[in-house]
Amino acid sequence: MEELARMxxxxxxxxxxxxxxxxxxxxxxxxxLEQENVTIFEPAFLVNGLFIRVDxxxxxxxxVRLIEVKAKSIDSEAHESYISAKRTINGxxxxxxxxxxxxxxxxxxxxPEWKIQAYLNLVDKSKTTTVNGLNSHFRINPNSELRTNVxxxxxxxxxxxxxxxxxxxxxxxxxxxxxxxxPLEPEKSFKETVEYYxxxxxxxxxxxxxxxxxxxxxxxxxxxxxxxNESGFHVCWIHNLPxxxxxxxxxxxxxxxxxxxxxxxxxxxxKAIEEHRYFMDELNREDIxxxxxxxxxxxxxxxxxxxxxxxxxxxxxxxxxxxxxxxxSQWKYPLNFIDFETCAVAIPFTAGMRPYExxxxxxxxxxxxxxxSVIHASxxxxxxxxxxxxxxxIRALKKxxxxxxxSIFRYHNHENTIVNVIYNQLLNSxxxxxxxxxxxxxxxxxxxxxxxxxxxGQRDMIDLQKTVVSNYFHPQTGGxxxxxxxxxxxxxxxxxxxxKYTKPIGEINLTSKNFxxxxxxxxxxxxxxxxxxxLLPPLFDGLSNEELEAAIExxxxxxxxxxxxxxxxxxxxxxxxxxxxxLERLETKKALLRYCELDTLAMVMIYExxxxxxxx
Numbered sequence: 001m002e003e004l005a006r007m008x009x010x011x012x013x014x015x016x017x018x019x020x021x022x023x024x025x026x027x028x029x030x031x032x033l034e035q036e037n038v039t040i041f042e043p044a045f046l047v048n049g050l051f052i053r054v055d056x057x058x059x060x061x062x063x064v065r066l067i068e069v070k071a072k073s074i075d076s077e078a079h080e081s082y083i084s085a086k087r088t089i090n091g092x093x094x095x096x097x098x099x100x101x102x103x104x105x106x107x108x109x110x111x112p113e114w115k116i117q118a119y120l121n122l123v124d125k126s127k128t129t130t131v132n133g134l135n136s137h138f139r140i141n142p143n144s145e146l147r148t149n150v151x152x153x154x155x156x157x158x159x160x161x162x163x164x165x166x167x168x169x170x171x172x173x174x175x176x177x178x179x180x181x182x183p184l185e186p187e188k189s190f191k192e193t194v195e196y197y198x199x200x201x202x203x204x205x206x207x208x209x210x211x212x213x214x215x216x217x218x219x220x221x222x223x224x225x226x227x228x229n230e231s232g233f234h235v236c237w238i239h240n241l242p243x244x245x246x247x248x249x250x251x252x253x254x255x256x257x258x259x260x261x262x263x264x265x266x267x268x269x270x271k272a273i274e275e276h277r278y279f280m281d282e283l284n285r286e287d288i289x290x291x292x293x294x295x296x297x298x299x300x301x302x303x304x305x306x307x308x309x310x311x312x313x314x315x316x317x318x319x320x321x322x323x324x325x326x327x328x329s330q331w332k333y334p335l336n337f338i339d340f341e342t343c344a345v346a347i348p349f350t351a352g353m354r355p356y357e358x359x360x361x362x363x364x365x366x367x368x369x370x371x372x373s374v375i376h377a378s379x380x381x382x383x384x385x386x387x388x389x390x391x392x393x394i395r396a397l398k399k400x401x402x403x404x405x406x407s408i409f410r411y412h413n414h415e416n417t418i419v420n421v422i423y424n425q426l427l428n429s430x431x432x433x434x435x436x437x438x439x440x441x442x443x444x445x446x447x448x449x450x451x452x453x454x455x456x457g458q459r460d461m462i463d464l465q466k467t468v469v470s471n472y473f474h475p476q477t478g479g480x481x482x483x484x485x486x487x488x489x490x491x492x493x494x495x496x497x498x499x500k501y502t503k504p505i506g507e508i509n510l511t512s513k514n515f516x517x518x519x520x521x522x523x524x525x526x527x528x529x530x531x532x533x534x535l536l537p538p539l540f541d542g543l544s545n546e547e548l549e550a551a552i553e554x555x556x557x558x559x560x561x562x563x564x565x566x567x568x569x570x571x572x573x574x575x576x577x578x579x580x581x582x583l584e585r586l587e588t589k590k591a592l593l594r595y596c597e598l599d600t601l602a603m604v605m606i607y608e609x610x611x612x613x614x615x616x
Contacts, residue, residue, distance in 0.1 A: 001346055002055055003138050003150045005069040005121045006041055007161055009056060014041040022051050036061060047109045049198060054103055056121070064114045066107065067168070068100045069121040071346045073356050076167035077126045082174045088183040089174060096120060097171060101178040105190065118175045119168050123346045123355040130162035132386040135347040136577050137161075165347070165355050211240045213273050216262045241278075255279070259310045265479035268303050281311045296323035296470030309475045317474045317493050324471040325614045331462070333370040334406040335607065336377075338363055338397070338461070339599035340415050341568045341592065349576050350388045358421045360393045361572050364596040365400045366604050374510045374604055376597055377403065383575045383589055390422050391431055398440045401459075408444055410461040411483050411603055420448045427451070464603055472610070484533070487602045490609035491522060491529040497605055497612075498522065498529055514594045521601070532602070536594055568592055 006012055013032060018024045025044035032038050039058045044051070056067035082093045089097050100118050107116060137153040137160070153160075177183065182190045200207050215221075220232030237256045259280040261269050269277075269287040277283065288307075291298045297305070297320055305318045341362035346355050353359070362381040368374050378400040382389035401408060410416060423441045426434050443457040469481050474489035491497050500508050502524060506517030515521075521532045571588050574580065 001071040001121075001123060001166070002069045003152050004161070004347060005056065005067070005166060007152075007156065007158060008164065008166070009039045009041075009058070010158065012039040012041050012056065015043060022046055025053070033059060035059075045106050045110050047106055049202065050106045050109075050194070052103045052106045054107070059114075062114050064107075064111075064116045065119060066100065066104055066116055067119045067121050068096065068103070070096055072096070072122055073125045073346070074122045074167055074169060075126045076124045076169070079167075079169065082171065083177060087177065087181065089178065093174075094184060097174050098178060098184070100171060101175045101190065102194070104175055105179060105194065116172075118171050120171050122167050122169055124165055124167035125354050125356060127163065127165045127167075128352055128354050129165050129348045130351055131160065132351050133349065133576070133578075134161065134165075135345060135349045135573065136385070138347060139577055139579075162351070206235075206239075208239055209236065211237055211278065213262050213267065213270060216260070263310075263479060264303050265306055265481075266299060266303065268300070280307055283307055296320045296327075297473065302469065302473055305473050306475070306479050309473075315475050317472065317489075319473075319613050320471045321613055321616075324467070324610055327467060327471070328610065328614060331407045332405065333368075334404050335368040336401060336404070336406055336408045337366040337368070337464075337600045337603040337607070338401075338408065338410060338415060339596060339603070340418050341572070341596055342414075342418055343569045343572045345573060349573075350386055353388070358418055359388070359390060360418050360422065361389050362568070362592060362596050363393065363397055364593075364600040365397075366597075366600040367404070367406075368604055368607065372509065372608075374601075376511050376513050376601075379513055379593060379597065381589065381593060381596075383572065383585070383592075385576055385578055390425055391429070391437070394419070394422050394426075394437055394441065395433070398437065401444060402440075405459070408459055408461045409464045409603060409607075412463060412465045416445050416461055416463075417448060419445045420450055424451055464606060467610070468606070472613075483599075483602055483606075486606060487533075488529070488531050490606050491531075494605075494609040494612055497609055498524065500608075501532075501605070502529075512597065514590070514597050521598075532598055533595075536591070536598065568595060 006014070015025060015028050015032075018028075022044065023046075026046045029040065029043040029045065032040050032043070037060045039056065040054075041056055042053050043057045044053050054066060055069040056065075058065040058067065082090045082097060084090055097120075100120065104116050104118055107114065137156050139151045139153075179190050182188060182193060185193050188196070197207075199205070215233070215237075218233045218236075220236075222231035222233070234253065234256055238252055241252060241256070261272050261278055261280055261283060263280060264283070268289065269283055272283055272287050285304060288300045288303050290300050297318075308314070309316070309318070340360055343349075343359045343361060344356045348355060348357065349359065361383065363379065364376070365378045366374060367377045378396070380393060380396040380400075382392060419441045423438060423445075426438055426441075431437065441457075442455040444459050444461055446456040446460050447454045465481055465483070468486055472486075472490075474486075474493060476489045476492060477485040480486075491501075501522040502520055504518045504520055505512050505515055512519070521535070523530045523535065571592055575585055575588055
């Protein structure tokens with residue numbers, strides 16, 4: 001977003017290179033600031049050991065605009081202020097606005113004569129792009145001199161961008177509140193807060209944060225047994241635990257790796273954490289609030305099952321077979337399993353789309369007949385550059401699902417959310433078959449509340465994840481109910497699945513559109529079935545699934561393997577770049593098709609495991 005924002009300041013001068021030479025960066029900045037009027041990208045300011053770089057700084061005499069660019073979205077038509085009624089900063093914006101406040105604090109010390117107005121430059125969801133291919137003008141380039149690692153199409157002009165999809169939001173009042181009242185730490189002034197962190201940084205003094213629920217997402221946790229002494233998570237817990245648990249000090253490092261209270265599904269025991277009971281074996285039944293009346297496993301049942309099995313090292317599964325059998329008896333054959341791949345990006349690909357508006361480019365559809373035969377019935381994929389696929393996507397889905405009147409399954413909420421998005425897009429369209437497509441969506445889904453019209457379809461998609469949550473628990477999942485956690489669990493617990501899917505496709509009453517008849521979806525290593533996703537053929541050698549995840553998060557690497565939904569999204573975005581070769585485009589498409597087919601086959605495998613449990 002930073003490179004797009006810079007396009008609206010064509011007179012701007014970027015300070016490139018010398019990222020770690022603060023003095024040079026400041027000297028180059030000061031040379032430019034000698035001009036009466038100047039706009040600078042990434043100017044540097046250094047005072048009393050405090051160093052910052054600003055996304056965009058616009059100077060006109062002593063009047064200065066400080067602009068911080070973020071990919072976060074906003075509806076500019078509805079926005080009023082980020083200051084709450086209690087004179088605090090709205091929670092979701094605290095980090096961004098404290099960042100801007102610190103920048104202004106440093107700049108004001110360097111230039112007390114300046115009158116500074118602060119702004120956030122955000123993606124505006126109330127606007128639509130008016131040109132095709134806008135996204136493809138901003139390509140990831142790890143070798144770019146720009147700190148954003150984004151390469152802009154050479155010769156790109158403001159006219160090429162069409163109407164702006166960004167909003168310049170004034171935050172001078174919010175910054176003043178932070179600088180004057182410091183709402184996050186009102187017992188300190190903002191200056192005292194800065195000095196506190198600066199002192200600890202300069203003297204290399206650790207800031208010890210109390211442990212608690214927030215530790216669950218700690219970025220400094222390293223589970224590698226050979227590196228525990230280097231893990232910031234372990235260092236932090238070692239420091240904190242003796243204060244509340246002196247009796248476990250001799251075995252502290254081992255104790256820290258024990259299952260935590262916050263690992264229980266849905267975090268039911270927040271009070272226990274407040275009482276410094278951090279480990280699962282410190283919980284009791286009274287910590288779990290009962291929720292009677294649920295069919296199958298209630299939430300509290302499931303939570304206590306997880307706690308008991310974890311504490312007792314019980315690796316057996318828990319299943320409510322009676323309720324599972326009752327639920328499955330209501331399903332109508334043939335069963336239809338569907339999965340979507342979608343993309344929602346800050347800079348849209350096609351004209352008429354809003355930032356972060358959902359784009360559906362792929363689905364897979366498996367059918368299971370009552371005799372147990374499994375058919376990969378259909379699939380859809382549209383990777384054409386600059387083409388809005390959603391309406392053709394829903395037409396293809398309609399054609400596929402109207403082959404029969406059987407039950408339709410999704411996994412969690414995504415598919416229902418997407419067809420609701422397409423429903424609203426259709427309402428604002430001039431498609432000739434608009435009424436038929438709207439009626440189809442109403443048949444297979446329910447309204448999410450995103451429009452005034454309510455419906456609940458006769459073939460409303462059944463959420464297979466809810467079936468899992470209500471009836472099945474495997475300790476291997478760690479309480480997670482994502483399909484990535486459940487699939488390895490059912491493979492581990494099902495004799496039927498291990499027997500069937502270790503055989504070639506041609507021998508197991510299964511059809512496939514993307515794997516040959518000799519392909520085996522499961523291999524067994526040391527009596528453990530391997531996750532089928534890890535067996536997917538790679539596009540290129542040399543990058544593990546974990547490394548791919550990191551590459552996607554950093555948005556700075558080539559696609560090597562389509563290993564999860566995030567990778568599919570990244571691959572689609574990559575293929576909107578017209579410079580991608582035909583060979584790479586073809587290979588990526590093949591990988592996307594294999595991945596999506598495996599998504600719906602994974603749902604089939606979960607169903608087959610449940611059918612096996614009911615028959616037993």
